[in-house]
Amino acid sequence: MSKFEKVALVTGGGSGIGRAGSKRLAQDGMAVCVADIIADKAQAVAAEIKEAGGEAIAIQVDVTSPESQDKMFAAVLEAYGRLDCVASNAGILRNDPFTMISYETWDRLMSINLDGFVLCAQKAAEIMIKQGWGGKIGFTLSQGGFAENDNATVSYLVSKWAGRGLLRSLAVKLAPYGINVNGIGPGNIPTPMLDQIITDFAQAAGAPTEAIAASMETMAPLGRLQPAEEMAALYSYLFSDKAKNMTGFTIIDNGAGLLGG
Amino acid sequence: MESMKKVIVLGAGTVGEAVAKQLLNRDCSVFLCDDDSAKLDAAGKRLDGVSTLLIKDLKADAAKTIAVAVETMGGLDGFVCALDNDDYQPFETQEFTYWRKLRERFLDVPFIWGQAVGNKLSETQEDSFIIYILRDLCTRQDPDDPAFCAVESGLKGLLRTMALTLGKHRVTVNGIAVGTLDTSEDLERLGKMAAFKGITAEAMAEVKKAETLTGRLQTAEDVAQLCEFVIWEAINISGQVLLLNGGTCFN
Numbered sequence: 001m002s003k004f005e006k007v008a009l010v011t012g013g014g015s016g017i018g019r020a021g022s023k024r025l026a027q028d029g030m031a032v033c034v035a036d037i038i039a040d041k042a043q044a045v046a047a048e049i050k051e052a053g054g055e056a057i058a059i060q061v062d063v064t065s066p067e068s069q070d071k072m073f074a075a076v077l078e079a080y081g082r083l084d085c086v087a088s089n090a091g092i093l094r095n096d097p098f099t100m101i102s103y104e105t106w107d108r109l110m111s112i113n114l115d116g117f118v119l120c121a122q123k124a125a126e127i128m129i130k131q132g133w134g135g136k137i138g139f140t141l142s143q144g145g146f147a148e149n150d151n152a153t154v155s156y157l158v159s160k161w162a163g164r165g166l167l168r169s170l171a172v173k174l175a176p177y178g179i180n181v182n183g184i185g186p187g188n189i190p191t192p193m194l195d196q197i198i199t200d201f202a203q204a205a206g207a208p209t210e211a212i213a214a215s216m217e218t219m220a221p222l223g224r225l226q227p228a229e230e231m232a233a234l235y236s237y238l239f240s241d242k243a244k245n246m247t248g249f250t251i252i253d254n255g256a257g258l259l260g261g
Numbered sequence: 262m263e264s265m266k267k268v269i270v271l272g273a274g275t276v277g278e279a280v281a282k283q284l285l286n287r288d289c290s291v292f293l294c295d296d297d298s299a300k301l302d303a304a305g306k307r308l309d310g311v312s313t314l315l316i317k318d319l320k321a322d323a324a325k326t327i328a329v330a331v332e333t334m335g336g337l338d339g340f341v342c343a344l345d346n347d348d349y350q351p352f353e354t355q356e357f358t359y360w361r362k363l364r365e366r367f368l369d370v371p372f373i374w375g376q377a378v379g380n381k382l383s384e385t386q387e388d389s390f391i392i393y394i395l396r397d398l399c400t401r402q403d404p405d406d407p408a409f410c411a412v413e414s415g416l417k418g419l420l421r422t423m424a425l426t427l428g429k430h431r432v433t434v435n436g437i438a439v440g441t442l443d444t445s446e447d448l449e450r451l452g453k454m455a456a457f458k459g460i461t462a463e464a465m466a467e468v469k470k471a472e473t474l475t476g477r478l479q480t481a482e483d484v485a486q487l488c489e490f491v492i493w494e495a496i497n498i499s500g501q502v503l504l505l506n507g508g509t510c511f512n
């Protein structure tokens with residue numbers, strides 16, 4: 001039995017929201033399994049957590065592979081003997097207009113962003129049901145999962161819409177087992193993913209990256225980029241006892257940016 | 262006098278056939294295609310004047326098929342995606358291969374065809390349409406079917422974005438989101454779901470019927486008639502998902 005009250009798993013934990021989330025959950029007293037496709041990054045975050053007095057392990061995972069995900073969950077159970085919270089956060093973004101995006105690009109993104117959610121949720125649910133004391137599953141969605149957008153991120157947006165559909169049904173399905181399923185819907189967060197968007201948009205528009213970066217800041221009425229730590233705070237809340245009665249819900253935290261229905 | 266519309270219908274199952282029939286009744290030129298030879302042959306025999314083509318690979322052969330359709334009909338005004346689903350696995354024991362097949366058929370294929378048809382229709386800058394027949398699962402939760410909810414929800418997001426992108430080229434993009442259908446495909450699917458629940462397919466159909474406010478399941482003809490409305494009457498509607506589910510859920 002783990003000496004920690006709760007054990008959390010964060011996929012895509014090596015950078016961006018996953019990194020911030022891993023650190024925040026560790027601060028909350030959880031043992032954190034930092035999973036990432038880039039092992040070095042996962043190890044670096046786990047080391048940061050340990051340095052700060054927390055508990056963490058690093059796991060290398062390819063979320064598109066059922067076998068790799070199985071190994072990831074096995075590693076969690078081997079290290080801590082239990083699993084309480086899972087942040088299914090790994091994802092990528094590609095900038096290709098709808099009229100031009102290749103199937104290979106689409107398929108790669110869907111494999112990571114959507115197959116990754118499905119496989120992760122399926123295995124997490126299996127373990128949590130077997131444990132018998134409930135649990136929390138979270139998806140990193142996006143404001144894009146609630147809106148349409150005539151720009152170059154259509155495959156990303158579609159993957160987040162799909163994740164939202166999955167989340168709602170799983171919430172109902174897993175409620176009898178005391179498992180809450182929720183999502184977070186970030187806007188523009190200064191992460192490597194946003195850097196990539198800015199670079200790509202600047203290239204496509206023939207504009208300086210500084211100008212695109214500035215436009216990202218003013219895109220939302222509240223007029224600021226949100227640090228990844230603010231998204232981490234959402235996971236902290238959703239995985240706490242304070243959010244006992246919240247399920248099937250996605251918290252949109254985007255400074256009133258895209259507001260679709 | 263209205264000009265004859267030239268329409269590709271993807272999917273020769275019960276719904277696709279009903280849509281094709283409705284369009285033929287309006288003197289449209291219809292190109293019906295599917296990867297299921299039995300369904301395509303049967304529909305082709307029942308529908309006078311329809312052109313049919315068996316597709317080997319729904320993903321890889323999309324562009325080729327659309328080119329043949331355009332050549333056969335002498336142009337293209339619209340596309341109806343009416344692929345049916347007769348398969349089911351519960352999420353608990355869902356195999357990865359099942360999930361991939363589901364994703365490919367109901368999200369990837371609609372994307373590939375929507376992109377190819379959208380680009381083709383955009384060339385003419387004339388009023389044209391794309392209609393996706395999807396499920397009301399795109400807009401609600403169903404604990405029996407999280408995977409299908411996921412792909413249908415993704416398709417809803419896709420069509421809304423397509424409406425934005427293609428609107429400037431005078432292409433409308435809409436969805437018809439149906440509840441459980443009174444079709445052989447849906448009944449087969451319900452049978453698989455019922456087996457998992459330990460009840461009969463008939464009992465499962467009654468459950469689905471009871472979920473509606475109207476007390477009846479949708480027929481393929483209901484879908485075809487709404488399709489007709491969207492094509493001829495709803496010319497300024499785009500990016501919408503019209504629910505045809507007997508009031509099982511609202512938008």
